[in-house]
Amino acid sequence: MAGGSILGNRVQRKEDPKFLTTGGIYADDVSDPRLVGAAQAVYARSAVAHGKILSIDIEGAIGMPGVLAVHTAESLGLEPIPSPFNPAAARTLLASDKVRHVGEPIAVVVAETLQQATDAAEMIFAEVDFLPTLIDLEGALASETLIYEAAGSNAVFDTTALGLPENSDTDEFFKDCEVVISGRFMNQRVAPCPLEVRASAAVWHEGRLTQWVSSQHAQGAKAAFVAANGCDDGDLRIITPDVGGGFGAKIDAYPEEMLLGTLAKELNRPVRWRETRSESMMMLGHGRAQLQYVTMGGTKAGDVTHYQLHGIQDCGAFVGMGTILAPFFTRPMAAAVYDIPNIEVRTTSVVTNTTPITAYRGAGRPEATAAIERAMDLFAGEIGMDPVDVRRMNLIPKFMEPYTTSIGQVYDVGDFEGALDKAIEAAGYSDLRAEQAARRESGAEKQLGIGVCVYVEITGGVDPKQEDAKIEINDDGTATIYTGTTPQGQGHDTAWSMLASEQTGIPIDDMTLVFGDTDRVPVGGGTMGSRSLQQGGAAVSQAGAEIAEKAKKVAAQLLEADEADVVLDTESGKFHVAGTPAVSKTWSEVAIAAKQQGDEMTLTTTFVADMPTFPFGAHIAVVEVDIGTGQVKHLRQIACDDAGRVVNPLLLDGQIHGGIAQGAAQALLEEVRYDEDGNPITSNLADYGMISAAELPSFEVIHMETPTFVNPLGVKGIGESGTIGSTPAVQSAVIDAVSHLGVKHIDMPATAERVWQAIQAAQ
Known part of the structure; x- marks a missing residue:
């Protein structure tokens, strides 16, 4: 160990022997003696995306074998809970006045066994007066049909609520620019897909509730459970055992977990619940889902002077955490790594009849990065300049003390050009461009694409x-x-x-x-x-x-x-x-x-900490695209992610690897989709394109350390950086591979079908 210090060394993970041998103890594995003889809860769910509930028939379930209790919002006396972000958007933990998305729980069955509870839940029927289903963001924004009537609009939150102005008239804002490009980009909806689905168990003992929850934040979730059970804070204990993945979606408490204490108290026995994979795909909060209108302007020489972004955030059916992610993170990070003097950003949050959006790895920062990096590529293409050169001339110069961007965000320390230089050198960028030119000249069936992303993000x-x-x-x-x-x-x-x-x-x-x-x-x-x-x-x-x-x-x-x-x-x-x-x-x-x-x-x-920290880096992606089929092969991913001082390079590499995998997955494969009636058509892992090692190259990780002054360790966050840098790089690489055919943009995911269609449309 260098200098006798353990820090900075590749120390093997202490956790791994347990996980690789006996395995973790997850919420569904807990074998506390107080849970012996636990009953099983299963939720009946709406098969309709949007409609007024006329009645819920539970009679068929009550008499089923092993059934101990069947409840609706009415029988449990559930009161509407207003959203903290828009009090007019209120809902009950079990749907009562109306259903707002397929999969929303409408009733709960508790039985002796899981199979008995499942069979009984299938006997529950809701009579629903159908309402128009709103899946499309802009359609929901313009629709007279309201998902929350009391809100008066499907736009349930806007940055003007934060005292921020709306964007200027676009023509007026860009009137002095020699070059102006614009684009409409969809940062698509994705599912977190943790290997461990949600599970929970609840038991009352000596007047006190103990509940096991698969959560990223036991202390933060506690208040929701206290409110749901109407108990004092001291009468509730939340325990989080091993958690098999969260990615942001397990920060909040969910209705299915919050109701278990009430059910356990009524039956005077412990109650367990575990969702199926399909339930997880329908109810565990989704991520991203941001429509972006972007305009960028500057000089023919490559100097970017103006940038305007309007992000329309899909909240899904509930006005929860996903409602505010765009205003709180996309907006302040809109300037990214660039010294652009004139920036305007507006965000609008819209409800739709889909699974609610929540935090997802990066939460607002990947969206901000994807928007400006796509715009940079379009700007470079418009003036005929290499995308690396355009980025380099607009980067914020190296700074080792706080720097304030034109949007008002204060960064701690940064060396963006240093990260870009390291990535470019490791990639052999000029050789890659030469190979690309040779393939284009020869008319090869498989064309090479090179994508570049320089990013900064906010952590902590x-x-x-x-x-x-x-x-x-x-x-x-x-x-x-x-x-x-x-x-x-x-x-x-x-x-x-x-x-x-x-x-x-x-x-x-x-x-x-x-x-x-x-x-x-x-x-x-x-x-x-x-x-x-x-x-x-x-x-x-x-x-x-x-x-x-x-x-x-x-x-x-x-x-x-x-x-x-x-x-x-x-x-x-x-x-x-x-x-x-x-x-x-x-x-x-x-x-x-x-x-x-x-x-x-x-x-x-x-x-x-006095302030957040701002990790940064540069990613280079190299792909091969089959012009005849649109098939994409991810050949290389070069990642330079600077997270300040490194405590353990092994852990750092692991976080970067996981982030790149998720980011590349969004760029190439993953997308949650619905039909026109709001039925999810990607509700299991057979239909949803979760990435595997087979689709990924070996990652080339370059270490760079720029310590921060924000904490004595000099460290910054690293858990999300790989996701933020990789997604725009991979998307840009795919577009770059076919740009000589006239293709200017392909929305994610860049599936073979979508790439092929873009080629055909351009020709």
């Missing part, structure tokens, strides 16, 4: 920008770390143990991580927005340093020395007087001594 920007951490030294000298961040595969156990070991000298294998339990960790910000390392990790490091100082006081007494003379040797994990390491005290001895003095060797601390 969800309030509050702080995290607590607690470290407890046990009598045997091992340590327990308590964190408010919840891992879903990121490697928190390894990283947090490394950070604590760096400060205490306790081996990482002697540390245990506690998370996702509101009794043991009452306060926590959860895992989202790439905040975990820069806030949760910083808190753990801070706690490690502070508990070491606390321990020195006790060690000084044991060594009969002045505290100022006692040092902690982090390589051996022992305390000794400076200059005399032969006589030392272990962490175990210190912890036992503290307990004998009536104290505990425990310390809780809070780390507070």
Whole structure:
């Protein structure tokens, strides 16, 4: 280890042996004794996308074998819950006045077995007065049919609600530009597809509810469960076991989980619920779904001076988190990495009869990046300049102190041109262009495409920008770390143990991580927005340093020395007087001594960040397109992602790899689709094109470190960066491969059919 420090080394993940052998313990695996004999809940769901509920017939389900209870919103006395983003958009946890999308729960059956509950749920029928189904965003915006009548419009949120002006008249805004390009881009709807679908279990014991939930934020979700159960905060405990993927969709609480406590209390027995894959595809919040109208203007020499974006955000059927993602993240990140003096952005959030939109890896930042990177390509094509050259001449110069963009967003540090240079060099860009020219000259059936993306994103920007951490030294000298961040595969156990070991000298294998339990960790910000390392990790490091100082006081007494003379040797994990390491005290001895003095060797601390951090990077994608069939083959992906100081390169690479896979998947394959009646036609993994290793190349990851001043570790977020950089690069590469045929744009996903159609239309 360089310099004796564990940080910066490729330390193998502590988590992996369990997951690769016995496996994780997920919400549906929990075997707590209190759950013995649990009943099973299954939800009856709407088969209609939009309509007024006239009646719900549950009689056929009540008499089915094993059925213990059947409930609707009326029988449970559910009251409408107003949206915090538009109070006029209110709904009940089970549909009551109307149904708003296929799959919305309308009733719940509880039975002795899962099969019995499933059979009974199929006997529930709703009589619905059909209303026009609104699937198309612009159609919903113009329609007289309202999904929430009290809202007065299907546009349920607009940036003007934040006190921001609407975009200027486009012609007037761009009147002094020599070159103006415009485009209409659809950043399509995608499904998160975590390997673990949602599951939950609830039990009341001695007047207190304990509920296990597959969640990214147990502490944040607790308030929703308290409200749903009408109990005091102290009467509810949320436990999050291992989580098999979330990608943002498991931040919020969902109706199916929130009602279990009520059902368990009524039946006086534990109740479990687990969704099917098709239910997950219909009800677990989707991502992206943003229609973008983009205009860019500048000089014929390549200087971009004006940029205008109107993002129309699909909220889906509920006015939830997906409603505000565009205003809160797409708008401030609209300038991206470019020094464009005149920028205007407007966003409008619209409800449709589709699955609600929620956070999805990057949440608003990938949309902002995709919009401006597509515009840059169109601008370069219009003036006949290489897309790399246009980007380079418009990049914000390197800065190592806060920089404010023309849209008003303050970045911490950045070297965008440095990242682009590294990616270009690693890709062999000029050689790729030469090969592309040769293929075009020869009229080859398979043409080469090169896509470039330079990006910056905001991480750790969800309030509050702080995290607590607690470290407890046990009598045997091992340590327990308590964190408010919840891992879903990121490697928190390894990283947090490394950070604590760096400060205490306790081996990482002697540390245990506690998370996702509101009794043991009452306060926590959860895992989202790439905040975990820069806030949760910083808190753990801070706690490690502070508990070491606390321990020195006790060690000084044991060594009969002045505290100022006692040092902690982090390589051996022992305390000794400076200059005399032969006589030392272990962490175990210190912890036992503290307990004998009536104290505990425990310390809780809070780390507070003054601002978010802004990771950045550059991606180069290389694809091959078969002109005759439209088939795309992803040949190379070169990724330079700068997330500040690197704690563990192995974990960094893993996060980049996962992000690239999801980003490339959106560019090439994934899309949630509905028919004209609002029926989902991608409701399982046979119909939905989730990517696999077979469709991906080996990723070429280039490390670059520009430490931030925002936290003592110098780290930034990395969980979403790969997604943000890869999607525009891959999409641009596909378009680039066929641009010489007259193709200027292809919306994602760039499937063989869509590429072939674009070629035919251009010809």
